[in-house]
Amino acid sequence: MDRLDDIDRRIVLATQAGLPLTPHPYHAVAEQIGTTPDEVMHRMQRMHKEGIIRRIGAVPNHYAIGYRANAMAxxxxxxxxxxxxxxxxxxxxxxxxxxxxxxxxxxxxxSLFVMVHGTNRAEVEEKVAHIGALIGAAARAHAVLYSKRILKKAGLRLNGGNE
Amino acid sequence: MDAIDRLIVNLMQNGFSITDSPYREAAGLIGISEEELIERLARMLESGVLTRFGPLFQIERIGGAFTLAAMSVPKADFEHVAAIVNAMPEVAHNYEREHELNMWFVLATESPERTREAIARIERETGCKVIDLPKCREYFVGLKFEV
Structure with missing residues (x-):
């Protein structure tokens, strides 16, 4: 686990639900947590470089954009x-x-979990077969679990305690 | 979704800048105004095409304990059990899947002890056995979806 200081944690808490949709989003975050825009940007650049921030951008709902067949192989x-x-x-x-x-x-x-997405099951099956061929004789057993319904999707969040 | 929305979804899944005016930069690449980009992002978030816009953290590295858990829930009890599981704040996602183990959820807590407590509570309240499948290693996370 990486050591994040108090300002890092405040940045995570302020941005994990999303970036402000304003022309200067990092300035807005800085104002919210009581620091300077440069401080926010430097720290986020550092976290991105270290891989604590995987990426910054849009997260589509894969069902809504046409990926209706979603399997855990x-x-x-x-x-x-x-x-x-x-x-x-x-x-x-x-x-x-x-x-x-x-x-x-x-x-x-x-032991090995692979999430595969497609517009239909035939497409997913083709992709799963491709993976199966790569694993070959190293696999002793195999299953494909299609998702039927999203029951809850709140996302992984850092608990802000009493904030 | 029109062609510009699709372009936004395809181009903006990765690489949003950490600079003073990042929306203006991204809008320039797409060929629209900053104002239009912000408006379209807001609309796609509102309509559920996008679940989020912002940084994605590798949350395990920040703190806490995470596990994937599965249960075999009798069909007749499924909705009732789903309501119990979904109501718990420790449950981040929950999916119905086609398998004997038909309910799959991610538990996010502050510590392994809290995870054990949450599992014990789910077993007590639902009468279903929880199979806990902690992660040993992550090979890849983060596909771009093309639309």
């Missing part, structure tokens, strides 16, 4: 090759998330 991959395959699969242009997680056998033997 999972494989039980040999531990000896999962990292190498995970990096490779994560670099595919149609993969939005790629993780390794704990297995919970027998109900959940899968």
């Amino acid at each position: 999972v494989w039980d991959v040999d531990d000896a090759c999962v990292d190498e395959l995970g990096m490779l699969i994560g670099s595919l242009p149609f993969v939005s998330h790629c993780y390794r997680r704990m297995r919970r056998p027998p109900l959940w033997p899968y």
Whole structure:
């Protein structure tokens, strides 16, 4: 975990729901948290460089923009090759998330999680088959879990305590 | 969504500047005025085409504990259980999926202890067993969606 100081945390809290839609958004953030625009911009540039800020921009609702088939494809991959395959699969242009997680056998033997999106299921199946071919014999079991409904989407938020 | 909205969605998923007038810079690339860009972003946020506009943080690096959890919920109880799970502030996302494990949610708490407490509470209140699948390693996050 990275050490963020109080001003960094205030910047996170002030921007995690979104940037102000005003001509000088970082100035507005600075005013809100009681510091200077340069301080806000320098710190955000630093956090971006360090990867604490993954990116700055628009987050589309993938259902609303036509990606109606959204699958969590999972494989039980040999531990000896999962990292190498995970990096490779994560670099595919149609993969939005790629993780390794704990297995919970027998109900959940899968370790590699890949989120694949398409306008329809045939498209997703083609992409999943492509990933399956890359994993090849390193996979012992495989499943595809299509999302049926978003029940809640609040986003990951830093808890601001009493702020 | 018209052609300009699509251009905004495609061009503005990454790389928004950290400068004095970032909307003006982005608007220049798109070929519209700063005012129009701000207005269109506001409209797409309002209509739900965009869920957010701003920085995306790698929240695990800032603090807290995160896990993906799954439950096998009987069909007849599904809506009731979803209401219990969704009402918990620790639940960041919740999805219905087509599998024996049909409810999948992300728990975001301050510490592993709080995660264990939240899981115990969900099991107690719903009568369903929670399978906890913490992340071991992240290989990639952050696809651009083309429209």
